[in-house]
Amino acid sequence: MTVDARLQRLIDLAAPYWAGEAEVVRTYWTSPKRTRATDLLWLSRQCFKEFWGSGVGKYDKGGIFLGVLKNIVARADAIDTGFDRHEMxxxxxxxxxxxxxxxxxxxxxxxxRPAGAPRLNPKRLESWPEEDALTALRFRHQEQHGEIGLRACKLTEGGYCGLFREGMALAGKGGVDGTIAAACALVYEDEFGHMLGGIANIVTEGLSDAEWKLLGELVTAQLQLRIRMRNAQFSGPLSEARVAAIFRGEIEPVAFDYRRAGLAA
Ligand SMILES: [Fe+2]
Ligand SMILES: [Fe+2]
Incomplete structure (x- = not known):
């Protein structure tokens, strides 16, 4: 099975940015900026993304948790009479x-968390400006470009699991690093699947050349904001100059696993 050339071009476009997002996290682990306070900050921000994050799916406006939950409740009445059971x-x-x-x-x-500090809960979680900018862009893409915008959001979800892969690489290290590695390993499997959800069927949907081109532009714009979102989440391990260099393509791209993605024999 050979990979569709247009899909390959799209992945080639994304691969340097995916590598850039991974570089943010990899650099952070050994960065002089890393303290327990910055670890608590990125963890709480990741919790924000997992609970309140949005802009990825058509059902998650209002946050992944509550937005999707409300949709499940709203559609319960229509299972198999307008809402397919498998979609549910x-x-x-x-x-x-x-x-x-x-x-x-x-x-x-x-x-x-330090002794005596309060436990984390969803209501205490806060967004940050670069995360808001990414979410706003994703909503704008969906509003302006419909299905193509949604497809771009799905494709960029999780950023080829950069955070989770680099977190897993901490396995075997002591203390909090081992705990981070275990959490990232749990998430990694799911998120690889979620990204593939953005790729599934893309070739058979009969997109026009103009739509492929648009998809590439939307994916590029989102992945650039993802790098800024991650860099801010992790207290800025990469300099602005390094981020600019990554945007110019001065980075070894991620090697996309076509076989794992079911796109190659
Ligand atoms: Fe997630
Ligand atoms: Fe996900």
């Missing part, structure tokens, strides 16, 4: 997976 099953599975991600990172946070 997908919703429920996605709902459980994202809450499991929230739990995984919240558990690491609670383990790491």
């Amino acid at each position: 099953l997908d919703l429920l599975e996605g709902f459980k997976a994202e809450f499991a991600h929230y739990c995984a990172f919240a558990d690491v946070y609670d383990e790491l």
Whole structure:
């Protein structure tokens, strides 16, 4: 099985940015900026993304947890009379997976917090400007470009699991690093699947050349904001000059696993 050339071009476009997002996290682990306070900050921000994050799916406006939950309730009446049972099953599975991600990172946070500091809970979580900018862009893409915009959001979800892969690489290290690695390993499997959800069927949907081009532009714009979102989440391990260099393509791209993605024999 050979990979569709247009899909390959799209992945080639995304691969340097995916590598850039991974570089943010990898650099952070050994950065002089890293303290317990910055660890607690990125963990709470990741919990924000897993619980309140939005702009990725058509059902998650209002936050992954409450937005999707409201949709499940609203559609319960229409199962198999307008809302396909398998679509409901997908919703429920996605709902459980994202809450499991929230739990995984919240558990690491609670383990790491100083004695006497309050436990984490969803109402205490806050967004940050670069996360808001990414979310706003994703909503704008969906509003302006409909299905193509949604497709771009799905494709960029999780950023080829950069955070989770680099977190897993901490396995075997002592203390909090081992705990972070375990949480990231749990999330990694799900998020690889979620990204593939953005790729599934893309070739068979008969997109026009103009639509492929638009998809590439939307994906590029989102992935650039993802790098800024991650860099801010992790207290800025990469300099602005390094971010600019990554945007110019001065980075070894991620090697996309076509076989794992089911796109090559
Ligand atoms: Fe997640
Ligand atoms: Fe996800």
